[in-house]
Amino acid sequence: MAIYIAREATKLWRKVCAETSVELQLLFEKWHLLLAGIVFQYIHGLAARGVHYLHRPGPILQDMGFMALPELGQDKGYLSETVFTSIFLSFLLWSFHPFVYHSKRFYTVLLWRRVLAFLVASQFLRIITFYSTQLPGPNYHCREGSKLATLPPPKNVREVLLINFPRGVLFGCGDLIFSSHMIFTLVFVRTYHKYGSKRLIKLFAWLMAIIQSLLIIASRKHYTVDVVVAWYTVNLVVFFVDKNLPEMLDRTSGLALLPVSAKDKSDRMKEELHKPEKDNKIKDEHHKLLNGNTVDSTDRRQWMPMNGKHGEDMNHTLSDAAPNGT
Structure with missing residues (x-):
């Protein structure tokens, strides 16, 4: 006690x-x-x-x-x-x-x-x-x-x-x-x-x-x-x-402290100005994840849902779909 x-x-x-x-x-x-x-x-x-x-x-x-x-x-x-x-x-x-x-x-x-x-x-x-x-x-x-x-x-x-x-x-x-x-x-x-x-x-x-x-x-x-x-x-x-x-x-x-200096006020204003851009970026990334896309913008490959199939089944499907002679 x-x-x-x-x-x-x-x-x-x-x-x-x-x-x-x-x-x-x-x-x-x-x-x-x-x-x-x-x-x-x-x-x-x-x-x-x-x-x-x-x-x-x-x-x-x-x-x-x-x-x-x-x-x-x-x-x-x-x-x-x-x-x-x-x-x-x-x-x-x-x-x-x-x-x-x-x-x-x-x-x-x-x-x-x-x-x-x-x-x-x-x-x-x-x-x-x-x-x-x-x-x-x-x-x-x-x-x-x-x-x-x-x-x-x-x-x-x-x-x-x-x-x-x-x-x-x-x-x-x-x-x-x-x-x-x-x-x-x-x-x-x-x-x-x-x-x-x-x-x-x-x-x-x-x-x-x-x-x-x-x-x-x-x-x-x-x-x-x-x-x-x-x-x-x-x-x-x-x-x-x-x-x-x-x-x-x-x-x-949730604000812990009011801006009490000019630098703090400037930083707070910059943060507020960039907030919509940051929110939009987060929304885009979240949207990509929901649609099965990778977050990396350089990676354009589509993530294919497997729907419970094994990797071997997916490989056979890809080989059957390839053109003859390759």
């Missing part, structure tokens, strides 16, 4: 090392776009921190979702965060599963490149909308009487740039339309819906997205309009951005 476990552990380690080597090659080529997407996450947090300085508490706006859903209360606000964290961590682990499992439908680097593109486009639109009009926040720490509802003027630039992570993110105000939690949730769910393989998990992921939406409204972290706008905006953004990005190769087709 111990020998079997050790053997399987060795196979797993080799698999992880091989996959890491492949992904690192892709990372060395695509790191510019990945770094830009990660940097924009900080810019988005900085913008949310900046709008908090502009936020002014006021009466909570009339909201149909607040009327329909009972208020969870300040002590149960963790429920929506718990669901969001589970969605985030589940997607993160799934995106790295090609390092371990055989069913490899995508490359992790290329997948996160697409995910960051979706996030950046959605967050860019979000920054524009919540800076256009500042609404009084419905969250408990954003209401009138709370010390966190309005931030005092910053004493220096460093105070703004550090964005007081993670407290500044958890207790922000003013960045309402549209919900950042729903951006991440919908991007992750749509990505798994396209590249995931388990239909039941896909249905469960969409159910979790709906539950997340309801919990955000019930915990009064966002107005209903923030969630509704996120649903159609993020889905439209993902649709149009994904349509204009080059499609990822499906790894189930």
Whole structure:
């Protein structure tokens, strides 16, 4: 038993090392776009921190979702965060599963490149909308009487740039339309819906997205309009951005590694160009074999089926057929 476990552990380690080597090659080529997407996450947090300085508490706006859903209360606000964290961590682990499992439908680097593109486009639109009009926040720490509802003027630039992570993110105000939690949730769910393989998990992921939406409204972290706008905006953004990005190769087709250099790409293109010619040649040779011809094109002799007769019978037949006097 111990020998079997050790053997399987060795196979797993080799698999992880091989996959890491492949992904690192892709990372060395695509790191510019990945770094830009990660940097924009900080810019988005900085913008949310900046709008908090502009936020002014006021009466909570009339909201149909607040009327329909009972208020969870300040002590149960963790429920929506718990669901969001589970969605985030589940997607993160799934995106790295090609390092371990055989069913490899995508490359992790290329997948996160697409995910960051979706996030950046959605967050860019979000920054524009919540800076256009500042609404009084419905969250408990954003209401009138709370010390966190309005931030005092910053004493220096460093105070703004550090964005007081993670407290500044958890207790922000003013960045309402549209919900950042729903951006991440919908991007992750749509990505798994396209590249995931388990239909039941896909249905469960969409159910979790709906539950997340309801919990955000019930915990009064966002107005209903923030969630509704996120649903159609993020889905439209993902649709149009994904349509204009080059499609990822499906790894189930048997390709071991994407071409990451100009030489590899050139070789791959040459191989694809000569593929029809090679296939036709193979078909011709196969056709000759089926018809009883030799594969060698210089050998024009026809192979005569013997139909179960002995070689002596064939020799007698050939001698009888020869002309007299020879």
